[in-house]
Amino acid sequence: MYDIISIGSATRDVFIQADAVKVKADADSKTGQALCLNLGSKIKIDKIVFTTGGGATNTATTFARQGLKSACISLVGDDPEGREIIRTLEQEGIDVSFIKKHADDVTAYSVVLVDKGGERTILSYKGEGEHLGQVDIPFDRLATEWLFISSLGGNLDLLKETISWAKANEIKIATNPGGTELAHGAETLGPIYGEIDILVMNQEEAADLTGISFDSEQAIFEALDKMITGVVVMTKGPKGVVVSDKKSIYRAGVPDSPRVERTGAGDAWSAGFVSEFILRQDIEKAIQFATANASSVVTQFGAKAGILRKDDWGPWPLVEVLKE
Numbered sequence: 565m566y567d568i569i570s571i572g573s574a575t576r577d578v579f580i581q582a583d584a585v586k587v588k589a590d591a592d593s594k595t596g597q598a599l600c601l602n603l604g605s606k607i608k609i610d611k612i613v614f615t616t617g618g619g620a621t622n623t624a625t626t627f628a629r630q631g632l633k634s635a636c637i638s639l640v641g642d643d644p645e646g647r648e649i650i651r652t653l654e655q656e657g658i659d660v661s662f663i664k665k666h667a668d669d670v671t672a673y674s675v676v677l678v679d680k681g682g683e684r685t686i687l688s689y690k691g692e693g694e695h696l697g698q699v700d701i702p703f704d705r706l707a708t709e710w711l712f713i714s715s716l717g718g719n720l721d722l723l724k725e726t727i728s729w730a731k732a733n734e735i736k737i738a739t740n741p742g743g744t745e746l747a748h749g750a751e752t753l754g755p756i757y758g759e760i761d762i763l764v765m766n767q768e769e770a771a772d773l774t775g776i777s778f779d780s781e782q783a784i785f786e787a788l789d790k791m792i793t794g795v796v797v798m799t800k801g802p803k804g805v806v807v808s809d810k811k812s813i814y815r816a817g818v819p820d821s822p823r824v825e826r827t828g829a830g831d832a833w834s835a836g837f838v839s840e841f842i843l844r845q846d847i848e849k850a851i852q853f854a855t856a857n858a859s860s861v862v863t864q865f866g867a868k869a870g871i872l873r874k875d876d877w878g879p880w881p882l883v884e885v886l887k888e
């Protein structure tokens with residue numbers, strides 16, 4: 565019996581920091597800014613870090629480092645990148661027997677281009693990760709207390725089947741959906757998510773899903789509280805987090821600590837919260853640990869290096885949690 569199984573993506577990540585990368589205002593870019601490199605030049609790389617990522621493997625790593633018996637369900641290619649992902653998970657004590665290798669595409673691959681200040685652009689090839697389907701999930705072999713669903717690449721049938729299987733088997737569900745799931749909209753997702761236990765989204769995702777403006781926090785929470793029976797979390801990057809357990813609203817900021825590279829903050833926060841929620845059923849403690857975990861992750865390149873180990877909250881001060 566597992567404490568928790570993570571399902572979703574597994575990627576090979578390469579971080580490349582080059583001082584020559586410039587950030588420039590760019591009206592054509594969705595974010596209003598572009599990362600720029602001289603066309604036709606050979607650019608020196610100042611730092612390169614090879615690691616692994618993807619919501620399923622990142623969250624499984626937090627669960628394992630917190631002492632939870634965990635497994636990971638994901639698809640990789642039959643290639644060195646896929647083998648490296650599996651090796652790093654095994655090293656963490658995560659059960660990899662549900663990870664499938666398919667040979668018709670390569671393992672998902674991300675190149676993260678980082679500028680001097682830590683801002684970044686991710687080039688992402690979804691590869692095998694895009695093909696995860698119901699046939700890849702051995703539902704009859706999954707004995708677990710909890711299921712953590714990260715992005716399923718927008719595969720609605722897979723999402724529906726996974727959630728209804730979990731509910732039918734009294735397995736608790738936490739999810740940190742990706743943009744491709746959320747693009748299906750509240751009318752479609754509301755009934756599917758209705759009875760999940762923990763839903764984590766960032767502010768932009770919560771606003772998009774509810775169709776309510778970014779700043780109307782209270783209205784967003786009223787809509788989400790109606791949509792699902794469980795705990796709703798809205799993360800706000802460096803501004804911290806707001807959580808509703810239907811009885812109270814909790815708010816916390818982030819500690820004043822160094823920030824090097826923010827990839828994996830969302831996964832570290834979500835999995836940190838779920839770990840503590842499982843271990844102690846204490847929302848305030850869960851917010852404090854999740855925030856420490858995410859703060860630690862953003863001090864290093866990559867989504868896994870900074871993930872905290874059991875009882876090692878290290879130098880992380882506990883953030884103050886305000887309860888209303």
Ligand SMILES: Nc1ncnc2c1ncn2[C@@H]1O[C@H](COP(=O)(O)OP(=O)(O)OP(=O)(O)O)[C@@H](O)[C@H]1O
Pocket residue numbers: 765766767799800801802803804805817818823826827828829830831833854855858859862
């Ligand atoms: N730059 C930062 N500095 C400090 N803490 C951060 C920073 N970015 C994120 N965090 C912490 O991580 C949590 C989750 O971050 P965020 O809201 O950016 O999630 P996200 O958008 O889902 O991230 P991701 O891009 O990893 O999916 C925040 O609530 C905060 O505690």
Ligand SMILES: [Mg+2]
Pocket residue numbers: 766830831
């Ligand atoms: Mg996220």
